[in-house]
Amino acid sequence: MQFTSEQRLDDDVLEREFTLGEIPGILWTPASVSAPLPLILVSPPPLGLRKAYPRLAARARHTAAQGFAAATIELPGSGDRPRSAAFEQARADLRRALAAGEPVTDEIVDALTLPLVDQSVPEWQAALDALLSLPEIGGPVGYSGGVISIGVRLAAVEPRISAAVLFAGSFVPRTIFEEARQVTIPLHVLLQWDDEDNDRQMALDLFDAFGSKEKTLHANMGGHTGVPQFAGEEGGRFFARHLK
Amino acid sequence: MQFTSEQRLDDDVLEREFTLGEIPGILWTPASVSAPLPLILVSPPPLGLRKAYPRLAARARHTAAQGFAAATIELPGSGDRPRSAAFEQARADLRRALAAGEPVTDEIVDALTLPLVDQSVPEWQAALDALLSLPEIGGPVGYSGGVISIGVRLAAVEPRISAAVLFAGSFVPRTIFEEARQVTIPLHVLLQWDDEDNDRQMALDLFDAFGSKEKTLHANMGGHTGVPQFAGEEGGRFFARHLK
Numbered sequence: 278m279q280f281t282s283e284q285r286l287d288d289d290v291l292e293r294e295f296t297l298g299e300i301p302g303i304l305w306t307p308a309s310v311s312a313p314l315p316l317i318l319v320s321p322p323p324l325g326l327r328k329a330y331p332r333l334a335a336r337a338r339h340t341a342a343q344g345f346a347a348a349t350i351e352l353p354g355s356g357d358r359p360r361s362a363a364f365e366q367a368r369a370d371l372r373r374a375l376a377a378g379e380p381v382t383d384e385i386v387d388a389l390t391l392p393l394v395d396q397s398v399p400e401w402q403a404a405l406d407a408l409l410s411l412p413e414i415g416g417p418v419g420y421s422g423g424v425i426s427i428g429v430r431l432a433a434v435e436p437r438i439s440a441a442v443l444f445a446g447s448f449v450p451r452t453i454f455e456e457a458r459q460v461t462i463p464l465h466v467l468l469q470w471d472d473e474d475n476d477r478q479m480a481l482d483l484f485d486a487f488g489s490k491e492k493t494l495h496a497n498m499g500g501h502t503g504v505p506q507f508a509g510e511e512g513g514r515f516f517a518r519h520l521k
Numbered sequence: 522m523q524f525t526s527e528q529r530l531d532d533d534v535l536e537r538e539f540t541l542g543e544i545p546g547i548l549w550t551p552a553s554v555s556a557p558l559p560l561i562l563v564s565p566p567p568l569g570l571r572k573a574y575p576r577l578a579a580r581a582r583h584t585a586a587q588g589f590a591a592a593t594i595e596l597p598g599s600g601d602r603p604r605s606a607a608f609e610q611a612r613a614d615l616r617r618a619l620a621a622g623e624p625v626t627d628e629i630v631d632a633l634t635l636p637l638v639d640q641s642v643p644e645w646q647a648a649l650d651a652l653l654s655l656p657e658i659g660g661p662v663g664y665s666g667g668v669i670s671i672g673v674r675l676a677a678v679e680p681r682i683s684a685a686v687l688f689a690g691s692f693v694p695r696t697i698f699e700e701a702r703q704v705t706i707p708l709h710v711l712l713q714w715d716d717e718d719n720d721r722q723m724a725l726d727l728f729d730a731f732g733s734k735e736k737t738l739h740a741n742m743g744g745h746t747g748v749p750q751f752a753g754e755e756g757g758r759f760f761a762r763h764l765k
């Protein structure tokens with residue numbers, strides 16, 4: 278893990294860009310740190326860190342101001358990372374099915390999602406290794422994202438993650454439903470009730486499938502990017518309850 | 522409206538019992554009031570004020586400590602108020618259907634709910650008249666309850682109510698679904714996901730039916746009475762956003 282730049286935001290938050298091998302990432306921490314910090318991994322939406330930066334950074338500054346470290350890495354195939362031909366094919370198939378009003382088959386959903394999950398999860402684990410080796414970061418660790426299938430797999434397999442905020446809002450392969458039953462950490466799931474890109478019933482079924490004893494679903498009105506500010510703040514309080 | 526007793530709770534909350542005609546009620550206010558207070562009508566569950574008192578009073582003390590007045594009245598047929606033979610018959614029919622594993626018919630749900638709604642809503646409106654005539658109460662007014670069909674009707678017909686926290690957890694007549702479409706105030710709906718007495722899909726359908734532009738559903742694990750403390754606090758913040 279190599280830091281490539283740093284800047285102060287608002288005087289009280291330090292933003293550092295880094296690379297982890299070929300993967301770019303950003304770490305936000307309070308400008309002054311007296312004890313090792315709890316960490317929140319903030320998984321971006323699959324549109325690239327550069328495009329997602331304004332919303333990610335606004336959230337991360339708020340998170341750092343509350344005494345957390347927050348870190349994100351670029352997803353495979355996003356930003357400047359190499360695209361996979363198979364993924365682009367699956368995305369074209371999805372668009373064609375949606376435009377034709379045809380059902381989105383399991384094959385399309387699997388091709389769109391599973392290779393991304395398979396590649397991402399070890400990358401987040403490597404990022405976690407590197408971040409937890411920094412003296413200013415001590416854990417516990419939360420995960421907030423992004424592509425919900427990545428969050429499900431990571432919550433199921435990575436014991437260092439203690440709590441997760443997940444955004445219902447993308448197609449979920451059947452196999453991920455099975456993995457959801459293995460998840461036992463506290464979950465806070467956000468659902469945009471009228472999300473034009475989301476299958477509401479699938480999101481409710483996935484929430485039902487999680488094995489966690491403490492799981493909360495917060496559904497709000499508005500489209501895919503319309504999560505109200507108060508809903509973001511409730512996610513922050515969820516992490517404060519579980520990571521502090 | 523006649524006050525029949527008063528006591529201080531924790532030094533900083535004043536609890537006053539009152540009667541409104543034949544209907545008993547309780548009003549909680551901060552012990553010292555400098556400006557007219559916003560008001561939250563707290564509708565009890567249909568088990569009588571005396572049995573509901575510990576949970577109602579704990580919530581109301583918290584509410585009063587945040588600068589609200591909170592008031593409740595006994596529902597028709599609850600506590601010492603006269604029971605209706607038709608309601609008792611409907612309740613017996615419901616129990617028989619549930620015990621036999623038979624479907625709960627629209628007739629049973631209507632008989633169980635609609636007379637209660639028809640009688641309750643004007644009573645809450647009369648209570649509102651009386652409470653708003655007190656110098657220490659000025660509004661705006663929120664409603665928090667209880668039997669969700671009463672809340673739906675009241676939110677649809679009473680323009681002095683500005684925001685409502687509703688508890689999904691009882692059978693809802695079809696006609697109430699139609700009234701839900703007329704509701705336009707901000708809503709915060711609590712659903713116990715594994716509530717043994719509740720039809721989850723009916724609760725989700727009712728949430729979907731509300732006409733409000735701002736509506737939030739918070740689903741948590743646990744049974745009918747297992748609403749977690751943090752969920753109650755989120756309801757308090759919802760009222761603080763809309764009534765202050």
